Amino acid sequence: MNRAGFYNFDLETVDRPRLRELQDERLHALLREIGDNQFYQEKFHIAGIPIEEIGTLEELKKIPFTTKSDLIAEQQTHPPYGRLLTYPITRYRYLHQTSGTTFQPIKSLDTKEDWEGWLRCWGYVYRAAGVREDDLVFCAFSFGPYISHWAAIEGARHIGALALSGGGLNSEQRLRQIIDNRCTVLVCTPTYALHLAEVAASLGIDLRKSAIRISIHAGEPGASVPAVKQCIEREWGAESFDHAGATEVGAWAFDCQARSGSIHLNELEFAFEVIDPETHKPAEPGTRGELVITNLTRTGMPVLRYRTGDLVELDIEPCACGRSLNRIRGGVLGRADDMLIVRGVNLYPAVIDNLLRGCPGVAEYEVEIRRIGGMDELLLKIEARNGEPFSSIERAVLAEFRSQLNIRVGVTEAAAGSLPRYEFKARRYKRVAG
Ligand SMILES: [Zn+2]
Incomplete structure (x- = not known):
């Protein structure tokens, strides 16, 4: 087996029973370490279980879930960081916060050791995608207080690659940096990779001739959505890889x-646990459920049994790469709170994304959702790619929605360049009054 594609070959290929033991050992050590964390002290106290009595993941199931609202409420009640910190503030080196597009922002603090944990996690991401010491990684992010941007760039340096920040630049300047420096790896959201391709086309730059050979995408499910992945790979002439993480948890997939x-x-x-979001019982492997995550190594501000809101399908089949680590099929499939109900059909944005990106000629789109009588009606506003007649795009889109999803949607043309382009997470779904 090719060890070069691993961050830690022995650990990543360890057999499942030993992996479970290892997880219990790590959990045990974490719980012994976080005894002074008031937030969890209270949680264990309410559950009536002394923290020192928990030694395994199975036993941890006795304590209630932690939610994003718990963390937000904690930081609002006890500003600025809540009682979420295990150590005195002087132990911490890194302060980040979430973008807060849908929720109140969460402030996240890391000690030096916890930050090293972030870099290890990115080490797994890069190595598994085939990134090497001789690669030059370009992070096309705006930076700011967002953890993933800093972890991505520091993570690249951690595995010995060169890394270049794309902060404070517009799209054209970023493209010039990529070309001039002969960058070989691109890290950005799937949406932004497609946007950069559009800008490159308008400037007459052929990205397939660039040195980019690998692209890694996070922030949105896109790189596991087949049609989106194909689009990115076609535009960049590179192999694209998905990655998932969350500020309050870590870079977890x-x-x-x-x-x-x-x-x-x-x-x-x-x-990881996958639960039925309604009953909170474990979901059967292969069925859709909500992902619940527990930190095993991040002690400074850990989450235990954290309900991510991400919907996933657990895949326990062995992977051809040789890793024994379980997988989730199709990456993050959507968020429980993103579900649309269109004429009785439950739909997630990723499904619509897959369908529209599979239709040639769609440059960008926005979806207007109108709830009428408990049902969602969709109006798709579509920008045509240069020179493509809108009527043929409209025909193709309507036919795809009919044949693949058996639903009718409205389609209307948006003027070229009129829809917003996103640098980070796209917000293409807009609810309007019914
Ligand atoms: Zn694999």
Whole structure:
């Protein structure tokens, strides 16, 4: 087996029973370490279980879930950081916060050791995608207080690659940096990779001739959505890889070179449960459920049994890459709160994204959702790619929605360049009054 594609070959290929033991050992050590964390002290106290009585992941199931609202409420009640910190503030080196597009922002603090954990997690992401010491990684992010941007760039340096920040630049300047420096790896959101391709086309730059050979995408499910992945790979002439993470948790999943459509859960740094979001009972492997994550190594501001809101399908089949780490099929499929109900059909944005990106000629789109009588009606506003007649795009889109989803949608043309382009997470779905 090719060890070069691994961050830690021995751990990533450890057999499942030993992996479970290792997770319990790590959890045990974490729980012994976080005894002074008031937030969890209270949680264990309310559950009536002394923290020192919990030694395994199975036993941890006795404590209630933690939610994003818990963390937000905690920081609002006890500003600025809540009682979420295990150590005195002087132990911490890194302060980040979430973008707060849908929720109040969460402030996240890391000690030096916890930050090293972030870099390890990115080490898994990069190595599994085939990134090497001789690569030059370009991070096309605006930076700011967002953790993933800093972890991505520091993570690249951690594995010995060169890394270049794309902060404070517009799209054209970023493209020039990529070309001039002969960058070989691109890290950005899937939406932004497609936007850069559009800008490149308008400037007459052929990205397929650039040195980019690998692209890694986070922030949105796109790189596991087949049609989006194909679009990015076609435009850039590179192999694209998905990755998933969250500020309050860590960089918890990575894609591998088996290119199976499933991505690996990093069970070395985190423990995972998939639950039925209604009953909270474990979901059967292969059925859709909400992902719940427990930190095994991040002690400064850990989450235990954290309900991510991400919907996933657990894949326990062995992967061709040789890793024993479980996977989730199709990456993050959507968020529980993103579900649309269109004429009785439950739909997630990723499904619509897959369908529209599979229709040639769609440059950008926005979806207007109108709830009428408990049902969502969709109006798709579509920008045509240069020179493509809108009527043929409209015909193709309507036919795809009819044949693949058996639903009728409205389609209207948006003027070229009129829809917003996003640098980070796209917000293409807009609810309007019914
Ligand atoms: Zn694999």
